[in-house]
Amino acid sequence: MTAHETSPPGEGLREGARRRLLEVRDRLLASDPGLGRLRGATAVSVSVGSALLVQQAVARAAGITGVPAFSMTLFGAVVAMLGSNALSGMLRREMVPAAAGFPVAVAIGLVLAVLTDVHRGLQVLAFAVVLFAAVWVRRFGGPWFFYGFMTWMGFFFATFLRATWSLVPELLLAAVVSSVWVCLLCSTVLFTNPRKILHSTLTSFFSRGRSVARATADLLALSPTSERRRARAIRVLSARRAGLGEAALLVDAWSSERSAIPAGWSAAALRRRLIEAQQAMERVAVAAIRLVDADPLLRSEAHTALEDLAARRDVSALIACDRLGRRATEVERAGGDGWWPARHLAYGVEEFLRFDAAVDEPPEVDPGEAEFEAASMLAFGGLPGSPAVAKDVAAQGRWNPVSRWSMTSRQAVQVALAGVVAIGLGTLLSPTRYYWAVITAFVMFTGTGTRYETLNKGVARIAGTVVGLVAAVLLAHVTAGHSVVVLTLILVSVFGAFYLAKVSQAAMTFFITVLLAEMYTVLGTFSDTVLALRLGETAIGAVAGIGVALLFAPLSTRATVRSARDAMLDSMATLLESVASTLEGAPSPDLDSQVRRLDDDARRLALVARPLTRHVGWGSTSPRTARRLRLYIAAVSQCRALVIAVQRRPPSAPTASAAAARAIAEAARALSLLPPGSVVPDAVEPLATGQHALFADAGAASHTDPVVRHLHHLAGTLTQVAQAASVPAPSR
Numbered sequence: 112m113t114a115h116e117t118s119p120p121g122e123g124l125r126e127g128a129r130r131r132l133l134e135v136r137d138r139l140l141a142s143d144p145g146l147g148r149l150r151g152a153t154a155v156s157v158s159v160g161s162a163l164l165v166q167q168a169v170a171r172a173a174g175i176t177g178v179p180a181f182s183m184t185l186f187g188a189v190v191a192m193l194g195s196n197a198l199s200g201m202l203r204r205e206m207v208p209a210a211a212g213f214p215v216a217v218a219i220g221l222v223l224a225v226l227t228d229v230h231r232g233l234q235v236l237a238f239a240v241v242l243f244a245a246v247w248v249r250r251f252g253g254p255w256f257f258y259g260f261m262t263w264m265g266f267f268f269a270t271f272l273r274a275t276w277s278l279v280p281e282l283l284l285a286a287v288v289s290s291v292w293v294c295l296l297c298s299t300v301l302f303t304n305p306r307k308i309l310h311s312t313l314t315s316f317f318s319r320g321r322s323v324a325r326a327t328a329d330l331l332a333l334s335p336t337s338e339r340r341r342a343r344a345i346r347v348l349s350a351r352r353a354g355l356g357e358a359a360l361l362v363d364a365w366s367s368e369r370s371a372i373p374a375g376w377s378a379a380a381l382r383r384r385l386i387e388a389q390q391a392m393e394r395v396a397v398a399a400i401r402l403v404d405a406d407p408l409l410r411s412e413a414h415t416a417l418e419d420l421a422a423r424r425d426v427s428a429l430i431a432c433d434r435l436g437r438r439a440t441e442v443e444r445a446g447g448d449g450w451w452p453a454r455h456l457a458y459g460v461e462e463f464l465r466f467d468a469a470v471d472e473p474p475e476v477d478p479g480e481a482e483f484e485a486a487s488m489l490a491f492g493g494l495p496g497s498p499a500v501a502k503d504v505a506a507q508g509r510w511n512p513v514s515r516w517s518m519t520s521r522q523a524v525q526v527a528l529a530g531v532v533a534i535g536l537g538t539l540l541s542p543t544r545y546y547w548a549v550i551t552a553f554v555m556f557t558g559t560g561t562r563y564e565t566l567n568k569g570v571a572r573i574a575g576t577v578v579g580l581v582a583a584v585l586l587a588h589v590t591a592g593h594s595v596v597v598l599t600l601i602l603v604s605v606f607g608a609f610y611l612a613k614v615s616q617a618a619m620t621f622f623i624t625v626l627l628a629e630m631y632t633v634l635g636t637f638s639d640t641v642l643a644l645r646l647g648e649t650a651i652g653a654v655a656g657i658g659v660a661l662l663f664a665p666l667s668t669r670a671t672v673r674s675a676r677d678a679m680l681d682s683m684a685t686l687l688e689s690v691a692s693t694l695e696g697a698p699s700p701d702l703d704s705q706v707r708r709l710d711d712d713a714r715r716l717a718l719v720a721r722p723l724t725r726h727v728g729w730g731s732t733s734p735r736t737a738r739r740l741r742l743y744i745a746a747v748s749q750c751r752a753l754v755i756a757v758q759r760r761p762p763s764a765p766t767a768s769a770a771a772a773r774a775i776a777e778a779a780r781a782l783s784l785l786p787p788g789s790v791v792p793d794a795v796e797p798l799a800t801g802q803h804a805l806f807a808d809a810g811a812a813s814h815t816d817p818v819v820r821h822l823h824h825l826a827g828t829l830t831q832v833a834q835a836a837s838v839p840a841p842s843r
Contacts, residue, residue, distance in 0.1 A: 134423055138322070141318040145315055145361060145492075146311055146315075157301060158191045161191075162188050162293070163187075166183055166184040166187035166188070167180070169285075183284065186268055187288060189268065194261075197209060200303075200492035212258055216257075217282075220267070225276055225279060238531075241263050244523070246519060246523040268282070306371050308365055313470060320388065320467070322354070322355075324421040326396075355389055359707075360486060361494060367485035376473045383703050391462040392459065393752070394456070395460055395463070397452075398453070398459065399413065409435070409449045416457065416460055419431055425464055428460055433457075435457045436457045439457070485707075494714070496560070498560040500560060500675050525660065533548035540647050541644050544641075546648075547648035550652065555652070555653065561719065562661050569654070572620045572649060573650055575616065578621050580642050584628070587631070597632055601626055604625045607622040620649075669723070677784075679712035680780065681779075684783070686709055688773060694765045706750065713747040716740070720736060724737040724740055746828045753818065753822065756818045768818050779829065782832060
């Protein structure tokens with residue numbers, strides 16, 4: 112009898128409810144590693160809501176009433192929104208210097224807008240200058256991204272309010288008050304200790320591991336004849352595996368913060384533990400794919416083990432793994448297929464559970480470890496996006512001098528040009544509402560690297576606005592006259608917009624549209640016509656941004672993909688050369704840091720190749736590109752497994768393994784130098800040399816040596832990459 116059968120019914124129900132809650136928590140943590148999006152959205156919502164009250168109190172104390180008081184309150188809320196977003200994730204010692212620059216940045220925009228309000232052409236020119244500067248200062252990193260945003264927002268808000276010199280003191284006071292207030296909030300009530308963030312991100316990593324188990328269980332539950340559903344399940348599994356790698360890289364990035372590492376812990380040892388835990392789930396995923404057509408009983412036992420793992424029935428999962436191992440032995444003795452991946456799956460589940468059980472225990476500390484350096488730096492509390500990959504790629508346009516500029520300078524010119532076009536076209540639609548077109552054109556060049564990304568962002572903003580209009584019209588008529596409900600809906604919209612900003616531009620725009628409708632309700636200027644103008648101006652701004660991105664010094668997605676691919680292959684070659692040195696007995700390099708650097712390069716490649724591998728907006732897909740990307744990701748996983756095998760035990764044929772590793776490294780470099788349109792890649796010969804070295808010096812135990820086995824697999828994968836990259840010669 113099982114433990115559930117011998118326990119009282121009430122206790123069994125409580126245990127089942129607890130496990131269901133844990134599974135729900137796993138799904139939440141898996142969707143938001145470290146709860147970064149939840150923390151950021153909560154901080155912005157609290158900052159905006161409390162800033163509204165603080166600004167009203169300051170206005171009363173200063174004797175400010177009427178329109179100036181309302182403008183001050185509204186502007187202070189906007190500064191609080193941007194300021195809290197900027198300070199989120201900073202250390203306390205960084206917050207005060209960063210917040211001190213907020214009122215200065217806002218003042219520059221405000222004063223420039225009021226100065227140029229005397230002439231329409233002069234103000235358009237000033238708008239273009241502010242747009243250029245707001246993007247150009249991003250090159251300095253950190254708070255400068257938000258300083259540029261606040262300068263632009265100060266100019267925009269003064270234009271929106273048609274501010275005069277008499278209103279500038281109140282707006283500057285609001286900026287100072289909100290800056291001080293959000294700095295106080297973010298350093299006290301809303302401050303999150305880096306150690307807690309690291310622990311939360313570490314927990315999210317294991318939650319994402321269980322989400323991989325859920326995807327593999329769903330795959331094994333499908334009928335072997337349902338090809339389309341199987342292909343869809345494999346795509347879901349690939350996305351879950353990529354998410355697991357991203358969580359591991361986030362843990363790695365937060366580990367570089369000294370205050371994040373608990374006493375008695377080692378950042379390098381934690382990195383080693385997560386590399387092995389990640390590879391355990393990679394083993395599970397690959398084995399599950401190979402079990403799809405295996406013995407039905409093997410598939411059933413594997414499905415049970417994975418279901419138990421996903422549902423946090425860990426003891427049951429271990430029991431199912433034991434049954435799976437015994438069944439694999441029976442199939443092996445009977446000469447059947449599938450016993451090898453079945454054993455790998457069982458071993459992977461057991462190993463992952465071993466690491467998960469020790470999540471709160473410090474990993475072993477290596478007293479001789481070198482200075483820890485993260486593979487990827489944090490960017491606004493997360494991993495860097497595609498602009499970090501595309502910043503060193505040259506834009507198209509041989510005769511255009513702008514194409515040779517840095518990415519920030521080039522985008523600054525593009526934003527200024529798109530802004531001027533948006534102002535011109537937006538004014539034709541509405542002389543008083545054109546600023547929504549400018550906002551769209553400006554935002555489209557934020558967080559995008561290539562022309563396809565800009566295109567997709569513009570389409571998403573239009574789609575989000577269309578859907579948001581429907582909801583906004585319905586909600587505005589219902590909430591009119593109910594101040595508390597309106598305020599609540601505004602704060603909910605702020606939370607939703609920032610929580611989903613990194614997930615979906617369409618969803619973020621939806622909430623912003625609802626937010627604007629509620630603000631118009633408060634102002635008493637709400638009408639369906641105003642929202643229709645909002646849609647039209649958004650479409651104009653999107654068209655202006657897309658047109659400039661496609662026609663003026665465009666950055667090719669394929670060129671960016673090639674750059675990311677070359678960086679990844681170079682990291683792979685460096686890692687393999689280090690493995691060869693280790694096998695030859697040379698001083699051991701830091702293989703773990705090189706593995707994480709390779710993982711980050713693979714993440715960057717997958718990020719910029721997304722428009723070419725699946726339908727996103729109007730992007731085109733390439734089956735060959737998608738296949739090569741899958742092969743690259745498989746090669747990275749095999750490199751990770753190779754390093755683990757080298758670290759755990761010495762190989763049976765170190766000389767042959769070292770020679771093979773160097774030959775495969777040479778092949779990886781040859782693949783990175785592969786010119787477009789080549790017929791026979793230069794990587795084929797060194798790959799054959801590496802395979803020959805392994806076979807020529809194969810000892811009696813070499814077929815069981817994991818180092819030799821992983822080198823064989825890696826050579827085979829890169830051979831497929833070389834073959835996929837070949838372009839057949841034209842027939843006569």
